[in-house]
Amino acid sequence: MAMLESGLTRPNWLRRMGQEHTRVFFFSLGKIARAPLAAALSALVIGIALALPAGLYVLTQNLAQVGYSWQSSLQISVFLKDSVGPEAGTALAQQIGSDRLVAGTRYISREQSLAEFRAQSGFGEALDILKDNPLPAVIVVTPQAQASQKEVEQLGARLNALPEADAAKLDQKWLLRLHALLDIGQRVVSILTVLLGLAVMVIIGNTVRLDVEARREEIEVMKLIGAPDSFIRRPFLYAGFWYGLAGGLLAWALVAGTVLILSGPAGELAQAYGSGFIASGLPWRDGLALLATGVLLGWASAWIAVTRRLIAIEPR
Template sequence: MNTSPETTRAPVPDASLHNGRSQGSRFGSWQEHHGWSAASSLRRLASRPLGTLLTIAVMGLALALPLAFYLLLGNVQKLGDALGQSQSISVFLQPGQSAQQAQLLARQLGDRAEVATVTVKTPQQGMDELAKMQGFSGALHTLDDNPLPYVLQLMPRAGASADALVQLVADARELRGVDLVQDSGSWRQRLDALLGVGNRVVLILALMLALAALLVVGNTVRVDIASRSEEIGVLLLVGASSAFVRRPYLYAGIWYGLFSGILAALLAVVIEFALAAPVAQLSRAYDGQLQVGGLPLWLLLAVPLAAAALGWLGARLVSAWQLRKAV
C-alpha cells in the first residue's frame, strides 16, 4: 500500500478509539485534527502546483465573469443617469398661443397628482437656447419674427407609476392648444427594462458558473479520494469515522474556493483598471457628468468567502458519496 506522509502523521481518530477521554480532551483532539487537516490539505495542493493552479484558474475565471457583467450593468445604469435621469414631459403649444393661455394650461396640468412641477418656457427662451448652439446663430438673424411656440415642461412626481405617466401624456395631447407632446422619459423606461433583463441574465449566469465551479471542485476531490482509496480503507478499518476521514478533503475544497475567489476579485479589479482610461475619456465627453464606479469593496471581500463555502459544499457532497461507496 502506498501511504502518504500526511496520512501517517494524522492524529488518531478521536471518539471511536478513545472512549475513555474526557469531554475537554475530545474537543482538543477534534480541534487538533482540524488544524492538521487544514495544513495537510494545503501541503497536498502545493505538492502538485500545476494541477492546483489550473483548477484555481478555471474556477477563478468562472467566478470573475459574473463580476464583469455586474460591473458592466452598473456602469450602463450610471450612463443612463448621466444622459438624463429625469423623465420630463415636454408639451409644445400651437404657434400663436398667448402667454395667458400657456399659464392656464400650466396650472391645469400642474393640478394633476402625478405632476410635481410645471415650467413654462417662452419662445424667446427657446430662441436664446438655439442661438447658443453652433451653426444656428447666423440662421436665426434671417428670421423676421420668432416661430417658436410656448413649451411646458412637466416634471413627474417621484414614485408616479408608468401607467399614470402614460395617461398624463395621452391627456395632454387632447388639450386644446397643444400641438405636440414629447415624453423624454420613455427611453429611460426602455433602458430600465433592458437593465432588468440584464440583471436577471447576470443572476442566471452567476448560478450556472457557481455550479460549474462546484463541479470542478467535486471532480478534483473525487479523483483525490479515488487515488487514496486504500489509505481510506485502512482508516475506516481501524475505526476512523467518516467525518474524520473526509475532513482533509473538505479543507481542500475550502482552499480551492478561497484561492479562486481571490483570483476572481483580482481579475475584476484588473478589468476596472483596464477600463479606467476609456471611461475617463467618455466622462470628459459628457462634461464630467458621467460618474462611473467600480465594484463595491464588500462584494470583492465577499467573493472569496462565498467561493470558499462553494468549494466546501462541492467537496462535502462528493466525499460523502465516495465514502459511502468505500464502506
C-alpha cells in the same frame, strides 16, 4: 481513572473539535501546497469561471451609473389645454410636484413658450404675422433619478389622463430603453452565475474525487479501524474550501485588473461627451460576497463528491 489520578483532565468536546479542525485546516493547505502547479491551474480555472459573471455584473452596474447620471435629462412635457390659465397651470404644477416619483416641475406659460421658440427657432419675423399664439402652456416634469422604467411610464400615463392636459410626451425614450437593456443584462448575469456556479462545482468536485481515489487505500484502512465518515470527509472539505477561496480571490483580482485597464479609455470617452463618469470595480461588500460564493461552492461540491465516493469505498 488513571488520568484523573495523575492530575490530567480530558479536553472537553468543543476544545477537541477545535483542535481537530485546526489540524485539518493546515494539513489540507499543506497538502495542496505540495502540488502547487496543479493547485494553481485548478484555482485559475475556478477564478475565470467566477470572474465572468462578476465582470458582467460590474459592467451592468457601471452602465446603470451612466444611466442614472443622465436621468436628470429625462423629462415629461405636459401640454395644457388653452382653457387652463396661468394661475391654474401653476397650481397644477405644484400638485404634480407632490408626487413621490417627481423630482421637480417647471411651469411654462404660453407667452414664455412663444418667447423661447422665437429665440431658438430664428423665425421671429414669421411669428409676427400670426394673430394668435399657437403654442400651449407646458409643465415640464422631471422624474426621480432612481425611478424605474415602469414607474416613469406609469407617471406619464397618469399625467396624460389629467383633465387639464391635452397630451403628455415622454422625452428621450432612449434612456428608458437603456434601463430595459440593463434589466436584461441583470437577468443574463443571474443565469450565467447559476450555470458557471455549477461548472465550478463540477471542477472542484472532480479535483476532490481524484484526490479521494488517490487515497483509497488509506480510506479503506481508516474504515477498518472504525473511523467515522465525518472524520474521513473533513480533510477533503477543507481542500474544497481552499480551492473555492483561491478561485474567489483570483476572480476578484481579474475583475479589478480588467477595470483598471479599461478605466483610462472609458474616462477619455466620457470626457469627450462632457461627462465625469469614472469606471468602478467590485465594492468591498460584493467582493466579499464573491469570496463567500467561491467558498460555499467549494465546500458543497467537495461534500457531494466525497460522500458519493465514501459510499462506494468499502474495506476489502
